[in-house]
Amino acid sequence: MLGALGLGGAVAQERWALISLFSSTVALRAPGAQVAIARDAASQVVPGTRILHAATHGERLAADEAAVIALADAASDAAGLSTPHRDLLRGATLDLHVLGAGLPAPVASWSEGWRLVWPRDTAHVAVAWQRLGRGDHAAGMVHELAVLAGADGWFEARYSPAGAEVPDGRPRQLDGTGWFLWALDEVRTSAPDLVADAVVVDAARRAVSLLLDLTLGGDALPPASPDYWEVPEVRPTIATCALVEVGLARGARILAELGDDDAADEARERAAAVRAGIAHAFGPTGYGRYAGRAAADAGLMFLLPPYALEIDPAVAAELDAAQLAMARPAGGVAPGALWRRDGVTWTPQTAMFAQARAHLGDAHGAAALLTWLADHRTSDGSLPEKVLGTGEPASVAPLGWTAALVVVALLA
Template structure:
């Protein structure tokens, strides 16, 4: 996520090519604060959602904003009935949308394909309204995931990239809903673009080539990808076993995470989901909780994977690293109430949820900090800001942050709070039901829709309300 917000096949270019790309990235300009994007609708990118057709390659095309009046998805599909009764869809094997009469046989074929795909997994939700939101989120995630496994943040140019952290959550959402082929495809993409050193670029083009724009590799991505790999494994051990490249990817990333810890037990400063330079933080010499939380979750997940694979040496190495980091969190962050930067009076932000369930075992101090952060970040429109003293528009709420608080609540036994946050997200979707990136002071979608990260978090939250999500063991 910006502050204002390859398929590089192994046989086509050895890993040394990817290493060169990473070195170029590191040698570039200092990390930026992310591209500054419009906070509301605008020509060429404002859309209520994506149109699809159910057929490979699951292509998605945005519906024009001026066509949204009276438009609605046909149930269980990404096929749109327009206000005049005609139907917009993407034909099988194509990537451009067409408009046809409602009785065109391609309409029935496309709806049936989408519905069959949904039925191959599960659609979480205890109420019809919940299931409708989950259905839309799943179908949108599928349209955002390219055939090579690149899971895009959204469809518009400045969002039409695969961020490893966002992709990790897409893989996790596919896994918990039983859509394992898609989960494995996303992980395969991430493995292909990983460097020998176990890192990822900040983001990738849909073809898998790294985006070289001055953003340095972001350490939190390693933790999120390892956590997602572990989650996929816990939900489908046999299927994950058919993914031989998964384990080497985890080894490279987890070794990088373990070796990154300094004498205090903390990793180095790095950009996190805010995507801004560490120099802008309250404590530029130490990592934010937005880095520490995913690194800790990744090390614990890697240790558990190693135990399951019968690799006691690696399990012990990564477990010891996680214990060092956990102790460092207790020393540097806990005394101040888990702020973003480990200082007295540190600002609170959403990253406090990264050390709460389902990423870490429940802890009373963390639970209190999550509630404190949510209270301090709540806006008059009912949504939340990403963090205190936010540099962007302070009247605009961000949906990934709201969904992250919902997931923490659902995973910590606060079902009523999770329910209320999900209801807010449901009320602030687009006219087609897509989850936008942001919501303005008047309650209107104020960013691209759909946003893949929010869709993933909503699916994880709805699942957590039905059954507990696994948590990487602390020991």
């Protein structure tokens, strides 16, 4: 599939970005005490682990990791994964473990600027742990998202690990509300006590109410809001619209579970209206980033499983063209066709395509992308945020969002 879609597409090398690898992995020096490992300091880490040679309470750390590895291996057995993909699942699970050790919610990575909690990332990590069989662990993360939810149902772009809003001027993001409801609906199937958690239930009701209020217009589409690109927007993006629909559809299921049938029916009907509005506004130009513009964007995958409850054939039909339009020279993709042409692959969006293909039954296409991701890990086995046009890992490693997407894709 990679070769067929031309993921080695040509981009002038003189325009390629040069980005350092800020960390090759993250390791524990004691329980709940992480440290970012520079690319030239790999000898500090016990091979195949996320533990420093000089760590204190090493036996406890090793026992914790052994339990994580056993979980990953059991999931690999159940999914019938090949040896390379078993190794990828182990590494991704260890990445998730180290980024959340001792914290109520995982951080994106451990380098400065990434040592923060994003609602999007936390939702994905929670679902990954649910897929791995740790519903209790996942439920704790969903509870933390409920704690972070604003009184009006909005989420900030990101938070400090202590749970405080990060005062960096980034506007709040509507997609966070959708991410929360998606994760809650997914995780509650393995952690039924979540719908008895008053904090979670109250946050879910506020979240659904917000989405209903913001989709009252004629086309039922939400207002403009920053999405995973984290840049100001003056018109709704496909990602924000999709996550609003996902939030309403998932919220309807949650409200039905709570016995609130009238509210569930309203949310379900509004989700259908939003979906119809998306098809009308974005469908004619291939579900691109903006309505009326043919500009492929990873946000279209939020209209497909595991986010959407059903496969939309019209959206699925755009997947090949979107992957080709977003391709980068070393393999993988950028966040969208409108993203800067700097030769850089972003691993979360590449893993999103793998996840989408796995859920659509394209085992070959998913496996090719997952193998590419496995081949472009750091020397310590962690999944980086970016891969340069030269094929070198760059930015931070591990990135929790990528690790979570890889887990879900492998276990789909």
